Amino acid sequence: MKAVxxxxxxxxxxxxxxxxxxVVAVNRVNLTVEPGELLTFLGPSGCGKTTTLRMVAxxxxxxxxxxxxxxxxxxxxxxxxxxxGFVFQNYALFPHLSIYENIxxxxxxxxxxxxxxxxxxxxxLKLVGLEGYEHQFPNQLxxxxxxxxxxxxxxxxxxxxxxxxxxxxxxxxxLRVHTRSEIRHLQKNLHITSIYVTHDQEEAMAISxxxxxxxxxxxxxxxxxxxxxxHPNCEFVAKFIGKINAMSAEVLGTENDKATVQIFGKNxxxxxxxxxxxxxxxxxxxxxxxxVKLSNQTGPGRLTAVVTExxxxxxxxxxxxxxxxxxxxxxxxxxxxxxxxxxxQEVAVEFVETGIQILK
Amino acid sequence: MPPPSSPHRNGWPLxxxxxxxxxxxxxAVIWALLAxxxxxxxxxxxxxxxxxxxHFSLANVVEILSAKNQLRAFWNSLLLGTxxxxxxxxxGFLFAFTAVRSNLSKGWVRFLDASIILPLISPxxxxxxxxxxxxxxxxLLTYHLLGIKxxxxxxxxxxxxxxxxxxxxxxxxxxxxxxxGIDPNVEDMAFSLGSSRWRVFRTVTLPLTVxxxxxxxxxxxxxxxxxxxxxxxxxxxxFPVLPTEAYLQITGLFDLKSGSVLSFALLVPAFIVFVLxxxxxxxxxxVTITGKTGAQTQIKSVSPWARWLLLTACLAIATFVLxxxxxxxxxxxxxxxxxxxxxxxKHYRVVFTEGFKAIHDTLIIACFGMLAGGxxxxxxxxLVAKKDFISRQVLEVVSMINYSLPGTIVGIAYLVAFNxxxxxxxxxALILIACYVFRYGATGIRxxxxxxxxxxxxxxxxxxxxxxxxxxxxxxxxxxxxxPALFTGLGVVFIRxxxxxxxxxxxxxxxxxxxxxRILEKMTEMEIGVAAAFSIFVIVVVFIVIxxxxxxLRLFRQPGAPDVSNILGG
Numbered sequence: 001m002k003a004v005x006x007x008x009x010x011x012x013x014x015x016x017x018x019x020x021x022x023v024v025a026v027n028r029v030n031l032t033v034e035p036g037e038l039l040t041f042l043g044p045s046g047c048g049k050t051t052t053l054r055m056v057a058x059x060x061x062x063x064x065x066x067x068x069x070x071x072x073x074x075x076x077x078x079x080x081x082x083x084x085g086f087v088f089q090n091y092a093l094f095p096h097l098s099i100y101e102n103i104x105x106x107x108x109x110x111x112x113x114x115x116x117x118x119x120x121x122x123x124x125l126k127l128v129g130l131e132g133y134e135h136q137f138p139n140q141l142x143x144x145x146x147x148x149x150x151x152x153x154x155x156x157x158x159x160x161x162x163x164x165x166x167x168x169x170x171x172x173x174x175l176r177v178h179t180r181s182e183i184r185h186l187q188k189n190l191h192i193t194s195i196y197v198t199h200d201q202e203e204a205m206a207i208s209x210x211x212x213x214x215x216x217x218x219x220x221x222x223x224x225x226x227x228x229x230x231h232p233n234c235e236f237v238a239k240f241i242g243k244i245n246a247m248s249a250e251v252l253g254t255e256n257d258k259a260t261v262q263i264f265g266k267n268x269x270x271x272x273x274x275x276x277x278x279x280x281x282x283x284x285x286x287x288x289x290x291x292v293k294l295s296n297q298t299g300p301g302r303l304t305a306v307v308t309e310x311x312x313x314x315x316x317x318x319x320x321x322x323x324x325x326x327x328x329x330x331x332x333x334x335x336x337x338x339x340x341x342x343x344x345q346e347v348a349v350e351f352v353e354t355g356i357q358i359l360k
Numbered sequence: 361m362p363p364p365s366s367p368h369r370n371g372w373p374l375x376x377x378x379x380x381x382x383x384x385x386x387x388a389v390i391w392a393l394l395a396x397x398x399x400x401x402x403x404x405x406x407x408x409x410x411x412x413x414x415h416f417s418l419a420n421v422v423e424i425l426s427a428k429n430q431l432r433a434f435w436n437s438l439l440l441g442t443x444x445x446x447x448x449x450x451x452g453f454l455f456a457f458t459a460v461r462s463n464l465s466k467g468w469v470r471f472l473d474a475s476i477i478l479p480l481i482s483p484x485x486x487x488x489x490x491x492x493x494x495x496x497x498x499x500l501l502t503y504h505l506l507g508i509k510x511x512x513x514x515x516x517x518x519x520x521x522x523x524x525x526x527x528x529x530x531x532x533x534x535x536x537x538x539x540x541g542i543d544p545n546v547e548d549m550a551f552s553l554g555s556s557r558w559r560v561f562r563t564v565t566l567p568l569t570v571x572x573x574x575x576x577x578x579x580x581x582x583x584x585x586x587x588x589x590x591x592x593x594x595x596x597x598x599f600p601v602l603p604t605e606a607y608l609q610i611t612g613l614f615d616l617k618s619g620s621v622l623s624f625a626l627l628v629p630a631f632i633v634f635v636l637x638x639x640x641x642x643x644x645x646x647v648t649i650t651g652k653t654g655a656q657t658q659i660k661s662v663s664p665w666a667r668w669l670l671l672t673a674c675l676a677i678a679t680f681v682l683x684x685x686x687x688x689x690x691x692x693x694x695x696x697x698x699x700x701x702x703x704x705x706k707h708y709r710v711v712f713t714e715g716f717k718a719i720h721d722t723l724i725i726a727c728f729g730m731l732a733g734g735x736x737x738x739x740x741x742x743l744v745a746k747k748d749f750i751s752r753q754v755l756e757v758v759s760m761i762n763y764s765l766p767g768t769i770v771g772i773a774y775l776v777a778f779n780x781x782x783x784x785x786x787x788x789a790l791i792l793i794a795c796y797v798f799r800y801g802a803t804g805i806r807x808x809x810x811x812x813x814x815x816x817x818x819x820x821x822x823x824x825x826x827x828x829x830x831x832x833x834x835x836x837x838x839x840x841x842x843x844p845a846l847f848t849g850l851g852v853v854f855i856r857x858x859x860x861x862x863x864x865x866x867x868x869x870x871x872x873x874x875x876x877x878r879i880l881e882k883m884t885e886m887e888i889g890v891a892a893a894f895s896i897f898v899i900v901v902v903f904i905v906i907x908x909x910x911x912x913l914r915l916f917r918q919p920g921a922p923d924v925s926n927i928l929g930g
Contacts (some may be wrong), residue, residue: 059548086552092545096567105563106553157553231829 002069003035003191005161006056011065013051025051027217028065034209042204042240043214045169049197050165052214057163058082066157069161080109082162085154089169091146093138099125099149100134103299106157124152127186144175151183155190161193162187168203180207201241205229215235225321231272232247236360238286245292245329249285251277259358261285264303264324267350273358283358291355292330294319294347296339307341323349364683387749390740394758396783397798400760401773405627408776410621424621433600437585439628440516440601444523444584445577451524451677452531452576453569459532460540461565461661468671475678476529478685481902483859483876485589486895487522489883490684492593493691493892498698499930500687513845514596522590525681527583531576538553538572539565547661557663565661575637582633585626586766588862589876593883602626603768603862610866616776623769685899692892707893715894718873725789725872726857733853736797737804738846744805745812746838756805763802767862770799775866787869795863800856804849811845812838844913851909855902 013026020131026048033039041049054060056067058079066075074082094102100121107112125131128148138146147167154162158353164183168176184207187194198204204211205225213220213228213236221233225241232238235246249261249268259273263285270285277283305328307321321328328349332338341347411418425431458464459472479487494500495513541587542565550560588603595601600620610619662670691697695704711719743749762770774795778785785791823833861876868877875894882891 057552059551079548080554080556082552083554086549088545088549090543090545092543092549094546094550094564096570105550105555109554109559153549153553359386 001158001160003193005035005068006033006126006161006193006195007031007068007071008052008056009066011055011062011067013048013053013055013060013062016251024217025031026055026062029217029219031194031212031222033195036186036191037209038196038207040196040198040204040208040211041197041214042201042211043220044240045199047214048217049073049199049212049214053163053165053195053197056161057084057086057112062204065337083157083159083162084163085157087147087150087154087162087164087167089166089168091150092310093146093153095138097137098134099130099136099138099141102138102149103153103156106153106360110157116303120156124156127155128152128182133198143170145180147171147179148182150185155186155192159192160190164194164196166197166199168198169200176203177206183207205241213239215240232357232359235284235286237290238357238359243329244286245289247285247287247326249283249329251279251281251283253279259360261356263351263356266303268353268356270353270356270358274360276360277358286357286359287351287355289318289329290333291352292328293350293352294321294330294332294341295350298346298348304346305349307343307345307347310341310343312340321349323345369595374556383743383747383749386739387743387747387751387755390743391751391755393736394755394798397794398758398762401770401777405620405624405769405773405779408617409624420617420621424618425625429600430605430618430622430625431608432676433602433605433622436516437602437626438629440519440523440591441581443516443520443583444527445581447520447524448528448580449531449535449573449576451528452533452535453573454670455528455532455674455677456535456539457661458667458674460536460665462670463662464667472674472678475674475681476532478899479526479681480529481855481859481897481906482526482685482899483589483861483879484526484587484774485593485861485876485880486688486899487526487684488519488590488593489521489879489888489891489895490688491518492883493686493687493697496698514594514598516595516599519591519594521601522594523584523587524588525684526590527580530579530583534576534579535569535572538569544566553856556653557661557666561661573807578633578637580761582630582764582766585630585633586768586862588768588865589880592880593821603766606768606772609863610772610775616772619772620776623766626766630764630766630769688892689896691889692896694889697888707889708897710887710890711893711897715875715878715890718878718894719897720873720874721789722858722875724876725792725796726854728789729793729800729857730850730854732793733797733801734846734850736801737849737853738808738842740801741805741808741845742812742838742842745809756809759805760802762799765766767799767860768866769865770795771863771866774863778867786867787871789872791867792864792872792874793868796853796857796860799863800853800860803852804845807848808842808845811842815841847909851905855904858902860899909917 008029008031011026011029012024015023015025017023029048029052031039041052042047051060055062055145057071058074058081062075066073068074069082069084081154094105097105103121103124104117107120113118122131123132125133128151130148130152131143133141133149138149141149144152147170150167167183168179171179180203182194196204196207206223210222210224211228212222215236221228221237223231228237228241232241238244247263249263252260252262252267254260254277256271257271257273259270259277261270261283294305303323305321305323306318308322311318311320314319316331316333317340319330319332319341321330330349332340409420410416410418425434455472455476459469464472474918477774492499492513495511495518496514497511499511499513546568547560547564550564555563586603588607591599591601591604592607595604601632602625606619606622606626609615609622692707693703693705694700695702695706740759744752744759774791775786777783778791785794820833820837828836859876861880864874865877868917875898879891879894879898882888882894
């Protein structure tokens with residue numbers, strides 16, 4: 001089956017909240033999901049990601065704008081006509097039906113004959129590793145198993161579109177990592193256009209082709225995990241995807257998209273500087289903790305900081321530092337090779353120059 | 361110093377009781393009361409039924425039930441109960457589905473809630489009286505409006521109709537809770553798999569409601585089986601049922617033995633219902649699957665036109681119910697309903713002069729019953745839910761017996777048991793109060809148990825960990841949490857004391873007159889204006905009490921605090 005595209009054209013949705021009054025949940029969102037792509041909506045709770053997903057599903061109707069699946073306008077089509085698979089956060093298994101009947105439900109609706117249905121159900125049960133569970137009931141299954149039933153039930157109808165609403169948030173950490181790679185494999189093999197909602201940035205980075213970062217009902221940035229991590233377009237994205245240090249710098253001079261800045265009294269030459277950065281002004285600059293290098297070689301001409309806290313995490317050590325009265329975080333990998341530092345110790349600090357960014 | 365306790369040596373079950381003398385004492389007192397007021401009367405009925413010449417024998421049962429009329433009464437009772445169960449559940453489902461599954465505005469839902477209040481709080485025979493006013497020989501609808509001269513209001517059809525109107529609110533409350541508990545995501549899921557609305561209803565919503573439907577059917581079946589007053593007014597000679605037959609045997613022919621056997625015949629189906637409800641239906645409720653419910657969703661169960669259709673049907677029925685009560689009120693303020701429609705207050709004058717003793721007696725009994733019953737409910741509920749002692753489960757089941765049995769059986773059992781030595785309390789207020797306490801106090805027990813079971817044990821542990829002792833924890837944590845249950849218990853006993861008839865009719869005496877009994881007397885004496893005025897009086901009093909209690913309950917805004925509907929449904 002040919003994969004389809006999904007297009008959101010300027011959709012908006014407003015809710016009436018009991019305390020806050022009129023709340024704009026989704027504000028003029030435009031977006032295209034490419035055929036076969038797995039796209040993730042990522043954002044803090046209340047950012048509108050679930051509402052947007054539910055509008056694609058047809059559980060909610062947008063107040064404005066149009067939704068296209070395979071270039072067909074489905075804005076006013078009821079959910080049961082959209083041919084999609086939905087995986088709920090709480091799985092929403094039918095408690096009165098066996099696992100077999102749960103999965104067969106959509107096939108029965110479509111009027112698939114008995115033999116073909118049995119084959120299809122058996123097939124997906126095998127795919128999700130639940131053979132032999134046909135006659136169990138949802139409440140007899142563990143959370144992870146229920147999750148896989150929900151997935152099997154969604155894909156068995158061969159939907160054009162797969163939608164996931166935080167499907168892993170009720171699982172424990174280990175199972176979450178395992179299941180997300182299963183979902184990823186399944187989605188790639190079946191080549192079904194998918195939208196995935198999560199508030200967990202690691203999950204989003206692991207599973208997606210592209211990530212849509214949302215905040216307050218608006219799309220902030222769309223891109224691959226790498227693009228968002230290395231080239232965030234604003235402070236919000238930089239802080240939401242991974243960790244980042246914000247520091248104050250003085251701009252000494254600019255030239256095209258290059259600039260010379262002074263951070264903690266030391267000069268750095270930055271490239272890829274956005275417009276509007278003017279010489280002689282203060283400017284916030286950002287650097288990821290793993291691009292803050294620590295060493296024993298303190299001395300003149302080097303930046304010096306004091307370790308205030310040290311957190312050992314196995315493959316890495318996270319340090320909290322004080323530098324010129326400011327807080328700074330650094331992450332050091334490979335502790336055996338590079339040696340470690342103790343709280344109270346003075347260390348030399350180096351910034352990887354290409355990693356320092358100025359953001360809007 | 362007590363010896364160090366070891367879990368392995370706790371083999372002797374009475375040990376806990378002896379270690380805690382207060383517990384031992386309270387359990388002993390409760391058991392003594394239960395034995396006296398529940399077990400003893402019932403055993404008397406069984407003895408009366410199965411004893412002949414000092415031996416066990418089925419002769420009484422065979423003899424009395426082989427009488428043609430009695431056997432017919434038995435089957436009629438089952439038929440009526442089944443039909444009321446079916447029609448009441450259907451009507452209740454219509455209302456409940458409309459209220460919670462069709463996206464009505466809050467105002468409409470509140471209206472539906474309000475429209476079922478009147479049948480719930482009235483004495484169970486007010487509908488029957490209104491039926492006579494509306495469809496009787498000089499009925500407003502049949503005689504005056506439609507001009508039908510010989511419409512027969514007596515028989516199965518009108519008994520069924522009146523009982524359906526009287527009891528469908530119970531089905532509504534039961535089913536509304538079930539329907540509201542269905543996770544909308546489950547329905548959404550079915551939609552996303554391609555189901556139409558009708559298919560979602562048929563394959564998801566309805567199957568998930570089945571346990572509730574079964575429960576509601578059983579509740580209504582039992583209510584109809586126990587209903588004495590409606591058939592007395594409406595069934596007529598052509599349709600005898602067990603409670604009325606037993607009443608005629610006892611008060612008409614002073615035949616206690618026949619009465620016992622007939623009430624035993626009633627006991628068999630009632631017991632089956634009790635067992636089915638307790639051990640079958642309650643296990644079939646579907647547990648909501650783990651995980652927090654997803655985003656709130658718009659319920660899409662019905663299309664707009666279906667919604668208006670449902671609402672119209674509900675409105676029609678609600679209007680009809682309201683019409684009954686307007687009619688009842690109207691009958692209480694005219695000279696002679698059916699003949700002279702001049703407005704008058706003379707019926708109310710009768711109520712407050714000649715009828716004052718009934719009001720006075722009823723209120724005294726209701727007040728004492730309320731205090732004793734409320735306390736009884738909380739104490740037994742606390743013991744059952746929080747304390748571990750031998751015979752705990754048996755005690756819980758026994759405490760529910762009188763509540764679950766048809767009132768006719770309880771009334772006859774009390775009559776048979778307390779009419780003679782060693783305990784002769786027939787004719788006193790005590791027998792009436794005891795009857796109410798051990799019958800309706802059960803609601804207080806259930807509410808207390810429900811509340812206490814919802815309280816996580818860690819809440820009390822948290823209090824201990826903050827340095828509070830057992831006494832302080834009980835006073836500061838347990839009692840405030842249980843108070844709503846106490847008020848619910850008080851309310852139920854009071855209201856039922858005002859409206860009950862099926863058990864009371866057998867144990868009233870000239871010393872203590874009850875309003876409900878006076879209403880029935882007035883109905884048979886054809887003083888229907890006074891009967892109507894008395895009914896309105898009871899409804900007003902009960903309504904005031906309900907409002908007061910719901911205001912008190914509103915003060916306790918803690919999770920798990922019972923809703924006022926607990927009182928009504930109980």
